[in-house]
Amino acid sequence: MAGKKQATGNGAKMIPIYIMGKKYEVPETLTILTAMEYAGYRHIRGCGCRGGICGACATVYRLSGEYGLKFGLACQTVVAPDMYLAQIPFVPANKAIYDIEKLTPDINSIGRVYPDLYRCLACNTCSKACPMGISVMDYVQALLKGDIAGCARLSHSCTMCGICALRCPAELQQFHMAMLARRLYGRYLQPRARHLEKRVKQIKEGKFDPMMDEIMSLNNHELKQRYARREWEPESYENPDWRPEETKYLVLD
Numbered sequence: 001m002a003g004k005k006q007a008t009g010n011g012a013k014m015i016p017i018y019i020m021g022k023k024y025e026v027p028e029t030l031t032i033l034t035a036m037e038y039a040g041y042r043h044i045r046g047c048g049c050r051g052g053i054c055g056a057c058a059t060v061y062r063l064s065g066e067y068g069l070k071f072g073l074a075c076q077t078v079v080a081p082d083m084y085l086a087q088i089p090f091v092p093a094n095k096a097i098y099d100i101e102k103l104t105p106d107i108n109s110i111g112r113v114y115p116d117l118y119r120c121l122a123c124n125t126c127s128k129a130c131p132m133g134i135s136v137m138d139y140v141q142a143l144l145k146g147d148i149a150g151c152a153r154l155s156h157s158c159t160m161c162g163i164c165a166l167r168c169p170a171e172l173q174q175f176h177m178a179m180l181a182r183r184l185y186g187r188y189l190q191p192r193a194r195h196l197e198k199r200v201k202q203i204k205e206g207k208f209d210p211m212m213d214e215i216m217s218l219n220n221h222e223l224k225q226r227y228a229r230r231e232w233e234p235e236s237y238e239n240p241d242w243r244p245e246e247t248k249y250l251v252l253d
């Protein structure tokens, strides 16, 4: 059911869908998100990036003749005939407050902040519901083993849509736990990026101030032109000796 968001397109076949119980005829080429807008809905909540990244558009639906509930991102799921839709503007889930500086990167921290972790039944319902195809149960199990790096890696493409939590019979907040794991990994376990530290130091020293001053002085049109004309840096393996043609503000290490 996942597919690319498409334009309405002249001559697209019209199909019936049901939004909150009301029937609408919409072009079959639309995603759930654009079909709802076509039907007259205006998204104030439940819509963000429109590109499958932010997770704001989690949607529950049923298909005609099928018993089971289905889940998807509205901006990535193409409508189908007789689709019954209910959007979830947010998923209520316990989000713990913690100070990352006072935590250690191990199971004790995660278990203290999210004790619900130990309730996991290993039923795999969460993985089946995830619209990003993430093995949610595997990252939860990695956490249970204290494998913070494994959880961070397995949950990397999580959009925080919350559908896994919605489906979990043990009422875990998997996505918040995984976020904590990624934060702990980034704060304590990941090797430091020395080049980034060097760049931040250069920024603090004001080495980029003249460039920023010039950019801030441009109007909208000039900014757009500058953006359109920008040089593209190639992948480093393609040309390790690459240097930009525009060197006015180039800051070398």
Ligand code: SF4
Residues within 6 Å of the ligand: 119, 120, 121, 122, 123, 124, 125, 126, 127, 136, 137, 140, 167, 168, 169, 170, 171, 172, 174
């Ligand atoms: S749905 Fe809940 S209980 Fe089942 S595997 Fe996932 S986290 Fe564990």
Ligand code: SF4
Residues within 6 Å of the ligand: 055, 129, 130, 131, 132, 133, 134, 136, 157, 158, 159, 160, 161, 162, 163, 164, 165, 174, 175
């Ligand atoms: S892991 Fe959960 S919150 Fe993250 S994308 Fe999958 S279903 Fe959504």
Ligand code: FES
Residues within 6 Å of the ligand: 046, 047, 048, 049, 050, 051, 052, 053, 054, 055, 056, 057, 073, 074, 075, 076, 159
């Ligand atoms: S609007 Fe951001 S994932 Fe759909």
